[in-house]
Amino acid sequence: MTGERLDYVELPTLAAHELTRAFYGKAFGWTFTSYGPDYAAADTGSAELGLNGTPDDALAAPLPVIRSDNLEASFQAVTAAGATIAKPIFAYPGGRRFHFIDPSGSELAVYQPDEPS
Numbered sequence: 001m002t003g004e005r006l007d008y009v010e011l012p013t014l015a016a017h018e019l020t021r022a023f024y025g026k027a028f029g030w031t032f033t034s035y036g037p038d039y040a041a042a043d044t045g046s047a048e049l050g051l052n053g054t055p056d057d058a059l060a061a062p063l064p065v066i067r068s069d070n071l072e073a074s075f076q077a078v079t080a081a082g083a084t085i086a087k088p089i090f091a092y093p094g095g096r097r098f099h100f101i102d103p104s105g106s107e108l109a110v111y112q113p114d115e116p117s
Helices: 017-028 071-080
Strands: 005-012 039-043 048-052 063-067 084-092 095-101 107-113
Antiparallel strands (some): 039 048, 095 107
16 A cells, blocks of 8 residues: 555535634634635644635535545556546645545545655
C-alpha cells in the first residue's frame, strides 16, 4: 500500500459559510484557517474538517477525503479497482487531489499535501 488513511471530511456550506464556522467554533472550540473567501479548515485532532462554500465546487453531501503518500499510485489503484473518476488530479492551495465515485455511488477524494518548505 501507499500509506492511505481517512483523515479529512469536507462539508458543503453553500449559504452560511461564516455561520457554520461560528457554530463549530462555539460548539467545539475549533479554530478555522481560511483558504480564500469560500474555504476554511480546522484541525480537530485525529482528523480535519473542511468547510467548502464554493457554489460550483461543493457537493450536496459530506466528502470523505483520504490522505495519500503517493497520489499517482492511489489514482492507479482506485482506477484499477473499478472506481469512476469524478475529477482527475488537480492542484489546490496546499496540495493535489482527485475525486472518485465508489461502486455504491459515494464520492470520495484522495489528496497528497505539498511537501513542507
